[in-house]
Amino acid sequence: VNVAVATMADVAREAGVSQSTVSRVFSLPETVRADTRLRVLEAARRLEFTPNRAASALARGRTRTLGLLVPDVVNPYYAEIIKAVQRRTRAKSQALFLADTGDDPEDGFELAQAMAGQTDGLLLAGPRMADAMVRELAQAGPVALIGARVDGVDSAYADLATGMRHVLRHLAALGHAKVVYVDGTLAARTPGHRQPMRDACEEYGVELVEQLGPFALTFDDGVAAADLVPTSGATAVIAHNEMVALGVAGGLARQGRSVPGEFSLVTVDDTFMARATYPALTALHIPLDVMGARGVDLLLHRIEAAESEARHVTLPTSLVVRASTGAPH
Amino acid sequence: VNVAVATMADVAREAGVSQSTVSRVFSLPETVRADTRLRVLEAARRLEFTPNRAASALARGRTRTLGLLVPDVVNPYYAEIIKAVQRRTRAKSQALFLADTGDDPEDGFELAQAMAGQTDGLLLAGPRMADAMVRELAQAGPVALIGARVDGVDSAYADLATGMRHVLRHLAALGHAKVVYVDGTLAARTPGHRQPMRDACEEYGVELVEQLGPFALTFDDGVAAADLVPTSGATAVIAHNEMVALGVAGGLARQGRSVPGEFSLVTVDDTFMARATYPALTALHIPLDVMGARGVDLLLHRIEAAESEARHVTLPTSLVVRASTGAPH
């Protein structure tokens, strides 16, 4: 895009050195004597030289580009991840290719394959595709998962089991004895969360209402769930993500129920939305920023050491108590 | 990343043709006889060949990659734009580099410059940098703006002036005689919107309260604005984006005011958030998806025809009436 497209050859001429020296100045600066380096840098500045990425990629067989696939860019959960990944890749001077799979598993797999060809590695955030496909991709090239775990594939995800216990401890301490958990069983993308939730309830002596669903993790299903809450006998609702949580809040408001007066509400996920609500939502904070950053690190490491064993990074969650929880009745 | 890295030479051998024929099959298919083409494609499939982008970019001097800069990935307004741009670039078989400028004008300019070197063109969504900088970038290479207008630079943006009139017509029809407009004068990123708003109010005989601010376009400032609404004598509030709108809604709720019972509320911007609220917000819909798509088209066109005159695409808005507006008092 640069109007003045200077090449390393030009810079070499200008600085009175060979082209390889120029190349070294840009890739292995320490191997060049300080004064030569300075001369080269100076010449490069004068000529407004920028290394040609394509040439470099071709010659070294590395694109210095990472690919990120997310199911939905607009979902703040993924948006936060994108932001974090973007920040981290930049810090590591890698470029970032972004693709939105639109919640379609097939599409996601194809996109991933296509992207794999033009990047050094793939970051899959909350992949919708089957584990087998994820493994197949990981077989073919560097892959790291963010917010999901697949055995044999590098992954960074939150420790939701402990998180659930934080939530239950809080509700139990307030005096709640019966709670509803609105998860995404309908879309089946919250695998393995039921059991930790049951365990957490048991640990704190709280009764869990499980029969309300099945619901998807959408606003509308949150509203639908809210309609069933009053007759369930529960005094608190735990929503598996912010979108359902907003739905539950909206549904309760529509019924004229007060939060946290009549019902307490806590959400898993804690983006700006939990605060952009009245009352502000008590939330189990998922460290999306560090998940994203760690994902990048895992991937970069794998790119270096393709054969090493898969690593799994579990990140701690934390409960952020806001205005949507209180003592029952 | 592919394990089996077949090259065009491999495919050529396999298909019994020359390498240039293989190349033609992939870049200018029509110039190759149908049966040869088929043979090549078949061989390519067998070898799982994928063209090497870097090599292609180097040889043809085009990366087939577009860069997108946004101030904040997490803001649904930009997230929608990203989604649309992403969809469009994919349809045009271009890759997409994404960068988040984090609301920092300086950083944005530098990022843009860096990105310009590794892409065929730049898409700037809601750029925070000065117009002069935008022009400088446009001087150096293909640039298109999304959701902003700078003379001399291709841009796609919404016709907010007409949009304001939609809003005022609606409120006037409901019987509102005095409204508050909460815009972002504090951050000064809603230039030129005041006058159209005044004009729209005048056209519909509605009194405009302008002295409430200055506010930024944030949730908290929305809450602050809401505190001043009851004493202003206005019966409706127009928020310049969803974040402030949520703040206003939250602030009014905190005061125990009902919407739309006591105050009507309309927001400019209409992402999922306007619906994920109770009551759902009447909103001036900004066609972010088409803005994004048109931005890509403008940029692609400029890449082809660098010297053509700047084009400006104005997109119509539409008022989506939901539950937050009603007759006053």
Add this chain to the structure above:
DNA sequence: GTGAAAGCGCTAACAC
């Protein structure tokens, strides 16, 4: 319609 050949701008041995 197809092939031969000369690069695109950079990297990485390998010599000096």
Add this chain to the structure above:
DNA sequence: GTGTTAGCGCTTTCAC
């Protein structure tokens, strides 16, 4: 430390 040289995989004249 620095220069020489041979590619990286593709595109694109130019012949045939």
